[in-house]
Amino acid sequence: MIRQNHRAMGTxxxxxxxxxxxxxxxIKIGRDALFDLLAQHKLLVKKRKRKIxxxxxxxxxxxxxxxxxxxxxxxxxxxxxxxxxxxxIETGFVYISFITYAYSHKIVGYQVAETLEAVxxxxxxxxxxxxxxxELKEQLIHHSDRGVQYCSNEYVKLLQENKVKISxxxxxxxxxxxxxxxxxxxxxxxxxxYFKVSNLEEARKVLEENVKLYNQQRPHMSIGNLTPSFxxxxxIQTERLWKNYYQKRKEEAITC
Numbered sequence: 001m002i003r004q005n006h007r008a009m010g011t012x013x014x015x016x017x018x019x020x021x022x023x024x025x026x027i028k029i030g031r032d033a034l035f036d037l038l039a040q041h042k043l044l045v046k047k048r049k050r051k052i053x054x055x056x057x058x059x060x061x062x063x064x065x066x067x068x069x070x071x072x073x074x075x076x077x078x079x080x081x082x083x084x085x086x087x088x089i090e091t092g093f094v095y096i097s098f099i100t101y102a103y104s105h106k107i108v109g110y111q112v113a114e115t116l117e118a119v120x121x122x123x124x125x126x127x128x129x130x131x132x133x134x135e136l137k138e139q140l141i142h143h144s145d146r147g148v149q150y151c152s153n154e155y156v157k158l159l160q161e162n163k164v165k166i167s168x169x170x171x172x173x174x175x176x177x178x179x180x181x182x183x184x185x186x187x188x189x190x191x192x193x194y195f196k197v198s199n200l201e202e203a204r205k206v207l208e209e210n211v212k213l214y215n216q217q218r219p220h221m222s223i224g225n226l227t228p229s230f231x232x233x234x235x236i237q238t239e240r241l242w243k244n245y246y247q248k249r250k251e252e253a254i255t256c
Contacts, residue, residue, distance in 0.1 A: 061148060061151035061152060061153070061156075062151060062156075063146045063151060063168055064151075064166045064167060064168045065167070065168070065170075066143075066167055066168060066169060066170050066176065067141055067143070067165060067166075067167035068141060068143050068167050071141070073102050073103040075103060075235060076101055076103045076104050076106075076231070076232045076235055077101070077103075077132070077136045077139055077140065078102075078103060078139055078140065078141065079101065079102040079103065079140070079141045079143060080099050080100070080101065080102070080108075080109075080128065080140060080141070080142045080143065080164075081099075081100050081101075081102050081143050081144070081177060081179045081180040081183075082097070082098065082099045082100070082109075082121070082124075082125075082142065082143065082144040082150065082180060083097075083098055083144065083145065083177060083180035083181060083183070083184055084096065084097050084098075084116065084121065084147065084149065085098070085184035085187075085188060087112070087188060087192055087203070089197040089198065089199070089202075089203055090196060090197060090198045090199075091198065091199060092114075094112050094113060094114055094200060094203050095112070095113055095114070095115065095116050095120065096110060096111070096112045096184075096187070096207065097109070097110065097111045097112075097113075097120055097121040097123070097124040097149070098110050098124065098180065098183055098184065098187070099124050099125060099127075099128040100179060100180060100183050101228075101232060102143075102179050103231070103232070104223065104228045104229075104231040104232035105179065105183065105220050105222070105223060105228040105231070106215050106228035106229055106231070106232040107183065107187075107211050107214060107215055107228070108127070108128040109124040109125055109126075109127040109128030109129075110124050110127065110207060110208075110211055111123040111124040111127070112200070112203050112204055112207050113200070114200055116149065117149075118148065118149040118152040118154060118155055119154070120149075121149040121150065121155060122149075122152075122154055122155050122158065125142075125155065125158055125159070126158070129158070129162055129164075134162075134163075137162040137163055137164055138163045138164075140164045140165065141164070141165045141166075141167050142159055142164050142165065142166055142167065143167040143168070143169075143177065143180075144167075144168055144169070144177065144180075145168065145169045145176075145177055146168050146169060146170075150168065151168075186214065186218070187210065187211070187214060190218070191210040191213065191214060192206065192207070192210060214228070215227065215228045215229045216228075216229045223236075223238050224236070224238035226238070
């Protein structure tokens with residue numbers, strides 16, 4: 001395994017994090033100038049096209065209704081968003097299941113495996129639920145796509161045993177699970193793609209390390225340029241904590 005000494009980060013977030021350093025050293029540079037400087041040295045984060053489908057929604061299991069179309073999370077322990085993504089390592093592809101709090105963007109459950117079997121997503125869910133009290137579990141909604149992993153008997157049973165409400169997307173629109181999709185992209189494009197990993201064991205170690213870095217160090221504009229762990233642990237309220245994509249689409253339809 002070759003460890004890189006840096007992580008990729010969006011220029012807007014990097015600009016905010018550099019402010020104390022720039023002020024201390026009396027360096028005057030605007031955000032646009034920073035964009036130009038990074039572009040000149042080919043240091044801008046490159047977006048990668050999604051090529052592999054991780055969702056198989058044509059199956060015999062029950063599909064649940066979408067409960068979050070008008071839902072605004074009132075606090076850190078109110079809504080899980082879940083998704084699966086792929087990661088290319090030296091021996092091929094592995095698949096990562098993530099469970100994230102929508103309120104804080106903190107990743108609380110994850111699992112990397114060589115297959116898309118439902119048991120792997122179940123492991124991520126067990127991690128997420130493991131530290132919660134019964135009272136907190138009853139306040140939760142778990143939102144995901146309609147993939148067979150999330151509709152499987154074992155996964156649904158664990159949610160129901162813990163009295164967690166089940167919510168699912170109704171079609172293939174990424175905006176129905178936007179935060180989970182965004183977290184997938186951040187971990188892959190800003191963290192994991194900078195490692196050369198030769199096997200599953202190494203992949204697990206790299207994933208664990210980078211989830212911690214993401215939670216503790218990566219600021220988000222949607223939560224006031226604070227980090228997920230800080231927002232979650234301190235129950236911080238910010239102006240742009242929640243973006244309702246459903247409302248946005250409705251407004252766009254009215255104005256068109």
